Every structure is written in C-alpha cells, then in structure tokens.
Amino acid sequence: MEPQRKALEKGPETGRKAKKNVPRRLIKLFAVLTGSLLLLIALLLGAVALILTPSRLTPLVNEYSSRYLDAQVRFDTVTLSVFENFPNVSVKLSGGEIISHAFAGLPDSLRTRIPAAADTLREV
Numbered sequence: 287m288e289p290q291r292k293a294l295e296k297g298p299e300t301g302r303k304a305k306k307n308v309p310r311r312l313i314k315l316f317a318v319l320t321g322s323l324l325l326l327i328a329l330l331l332g333a334v335a336l337i338l339t340p341s342r343l344t345p346l347v348n349e350y351s352s353r354y355l356d357a358q359v360r361f362d363t364v365t366l367s368v369f370e371n372f373p374n375v376s377v378k379l380s381g382g383e384i385i386s387h388a389f390a391g392l393p394d395s396l397r398t399r400i401p402a403a404a405d406t407l408r409e410v
Contacts, residue, residue, distance in 0.1 A: 335368040347379075358385040 344364045351359040362381025370376060385406050389397060
C-alpha cells in the first residue's frame with residue numbers, strides 16, 4: 287500500500303506543476319506567433335522589393351501620374367527602397383519632367399503672349 291500512498295501524495299503536486307507550466311506555455315505560444323508574424327512581414331517586404339524593380343515601377347508611375355494629374359509626367363527611373371530607411375518605405379524619382387496641360391485650351395492669340403516654357407512645372 288505504500289506505493290499507492292506515494293502516488294496519491296504526488297498527485298496534487300503534479301497538478302501544481304501543471305498550473306505553473308500554463309503561463310510558460312502561453313508565453314512560448316505568444317513568442318512563436320510574434321516571431322512568425324515578424325518573419326511573414328519581412329518576407330512580404332522582401333518580395334515587394336524584388337517584384338517592384340525600377341524597370342517595372344517606372345512605367346507604372348509614369349502612367350498613373352499622367353492619368354491622375356492634368357499634366358504630362360515623365361521620370362527616367364523610379365526606385366523603391368524598403369530596407370534602406372526601415373521602417374519607412376522610400377521612393378526615389380530621377381530625371382523627372384512635369385508639363386501642365388492647363389494652357390492647352392487657350393486660343394493661339396493668348397498662347398503667343400505666354401513664355402514658351404510656362405507650362406513646364408518642374409524639370410530635373
């Protein structure tokens with residue numbers, strides 16, 4: 287009978303150990319979930335940086351900026367930097383030119399009075 291008594295005496299102690307393990311398990315679970323989320327975010331940012339190369343991004347920026355502005359917008363290169371200024375994402379525009387279409391509706395008599403480069407808003 288002695289082994290049974292020892293088993294019964296150990297029962298409540300093992301219950302206490304199980305209760306102590308619950309916070310540790312929750313902390314481990316939280317750490318694993320947080321680490322997985324951070325890894326997923328890093329992989330997504332890396333994929334965006336690899337997919338949006340300057341050769342793909344430059345035509346997109348030229349097309350959409352010309353579409354949404356009342357101007358002809360042209361950039362030589364557009365570079366996206368995800369990790370250089372982390373956690374901020376930076377976009378570098380090189381060799382740009384913005385020509386407004388605001389004078390397109392003016393009659394020729396008024397256009398002759400305006401300087402030739404008056405419609406160019408910015409040229410770099």
